[in-house]
Amino acid sequence: MRLYSWLIIILVVSAIFSSCEIQGDKDIGLNLQPQIQDISVYFTDTVTIHTSTVLLDSIATTNTGYLITGQYIHNLTGKTKATGFFSAGIHESSPSIAKSAVYDSLVLLLAYDAYSYGDTSQLQLLSVHQLVDPLLDTKIYYGFDQVPYGSEAIGSTLLKPRPFTQVPLSIRLSDQLGEEIFTMAKANSFISSTEVKNYVKGFALVPGSEDDGAILRFKVNSDSTVIRLYYHETNLDTEKRTYDFKISNGGSYFNHFVSDRTSTEIAALQNTFEGISSATTHEQTYIQGGIGLRTRLDIPYLRSFNTISNFAVNSAKLTIEPIRSTYTSSVSLPSAIALQEVNGSNWIIDPSIETSISLQANDLNDTYSYSYDMTSYVNTLLKESTNSKTSLLLSLAAADNQNTLQTIVLGSNSSQYRIKLQIYYTKVL
Numbered sequence: 001m002r003l004y005s006w007l008i009i010i011l012v013v014s015a016i017f018s019s020c021e022i023q024g025d026k027d028i029g030l031n032l033q034p035q036i037q038d039i040s041v042y043f044t045d046t047v048t049i050h051t052s053t054v055l056l057d058s059i060a061t062t063n064t065g066y067l068i069t070g071q072y073i074h075n076l077t078g079k080t081k082a083t084g085f086f087s088a089g090i091h092e093s094s095p096s097i098a099k100s101a102v103y104d105s106l107v108l109l110l111a112y113d114a115y116s117y118g119d120t121s122q123l124q125l126l127s128v129h130q131l132v133d134p135l136l137d138t139k140i141y142y143g144f145d146q147v148p149y150g151s152e153a154i155g156s157t158l159l160k161p162r163p164f165t166q167v168p169l170s171i172r173l174s175d176q177l178g179e180e181i182f183t184m185a186k187a188n189s190f191i192s193s194t195e196v197k198n199y200v201k202g203f204a205l206v207p208g209s210e211d212d213g214a215i216l217r218f219k220v221n222s223d224s225t226v227i228r229l230y231y232h233e234t235n236l237d238t239e240k241r242t243y244d245f246k247i248s249n250g251g252s253y254f255n256h257f258v259s260d261r262t263s264t265e266i267a268a269l270q271n272t273f274e275g276i277s278s279a280t281t282h283e284q285t286y287i288q289g290g291i292g293l294r295t296r297l298d299i300p301y302l303r304s305f306n307t308i309s310n311f312a313v314n315s316a317k318l319t320i321e322p323i324r325s326t327y328t329s330s331v332s333l334p335s336a337i338a339l340q341e342v343n344g345s346n347w348i349i350d351p352s353i354e355t356s357i358s359l360q361a362n363d364l365n366d367t368y369s370y371s372y373d374m375t376s377y378v379n380t381l382l383k384e385s386t387n388s389k390t391s392l393l394l395s396l397a398a399a400d401n402q403n404t405l406q407t408i409v410l411g412s413n414s415s416q417y418r419i420k421l422q423i424y425y426t427k428v429l
Helices: 003-018 175-186 193-200 302-307 375-383 398-403
Strands: 039-044 050-055 066-074 078-086 102-118 124-130 155-159 169-172 203-207 214-219 226-234 238-246 253-260 274-277 284-288 293-298 311-320 336-342 355-362 367-373 391-396 407-411 420-428
Touching: 050 284, 066 102, 066 124, 066 203, 066 253, 078 214, 102 175, 124 169, 155 169, 175 193, 175 226, 284 391, 293 407, 302 375, 302 420, 311 375, 336 367, 391 398
Parallel strands: none
Antiparallel strands: 039 420, 050 274, 050 293, 066 078, 066 214, 078 203, 078 253, 102 169, 102 214, 102 226, 124 155, 124 203, 226 238, 284 293, 284 407, 293 391, 311 367, 311 420, 336 355, 336 391, 355 367
């Protein structure tokens, strides 16, 4: 029979197959139509996938909507620390304070975001330090960037975080700084945010060096995230007054992320665009937001399907199941991860193309996985005339990379939680 006829038969069988639920083990041929004895459908989930952990460049964390701070120690990826840098400006109008007014206090208020990562039941320290130089409005700051700040804290608090509360976190700041700001405000020296930034410069929100608590996120654009000046005026009665310096009106703010992997399986991973095979990390790979850890997938023998005569791929599904013991309610999995193509040097081929893969729950065994239809990708790869050196890269979604430090631990090709590529294909015998 001519090849054209074979292709028609394959398409018909594929349509029938797609509406049937196939039972059976891997690599077992199944005759779908007994009257066509030379057409079979096969299934395999033993396609070899080599995995490695790679370290990519830091990402931009300027003006992402959140201040992030805290320190968390993951038993597999090490100590991760987040420090928020910010400046403040005037609110809706410049302060207008009577000459007879009296200073009371200066307080940093931070509106909690519901997100946290780590153990919020632990006490943790947050300190506020004043910057040596102001932040630059035109500069894009990245996660590896830092700005010098004073060694002495101008305010601190020891807290158990409450990320779901509507009550902002309150940190009283230095009265010396407060009185200076109050004096400047009374003298009408803060006409715009520029004057505030030039005088106050900005702040760093620093976690305790010994903390092992949670990474916390605060909403910058909230009206509850301000530096509030408390004062009073004495007329016939004492009148309490406030003025808010708005953080989101201060120009730049950004978050600095740093990771200490000294005692981990990936301690040797130091330089960007380098990778380390899962064969040397106890058959595990890692993804971590903010820091730049990604998992690379290589499928070296996929093109061996081309040695099969007269075949067609019906479907291909990639299934990624994180190792069950590595996530909990407080160290949770992200709702989605991203899939991109990379070259042999771990450069993303087209950063604008990012496929989102949603988290799915398996209620039967209380596990979670990410799965993606790879049919189009596999068929395209098999049709290529040359062996391109592209591979796949798993990471957090772009927004999560900027605004979280969540971690995913994955298994390798030889582990219980291996990443699987399940392929159904039709073959003409």
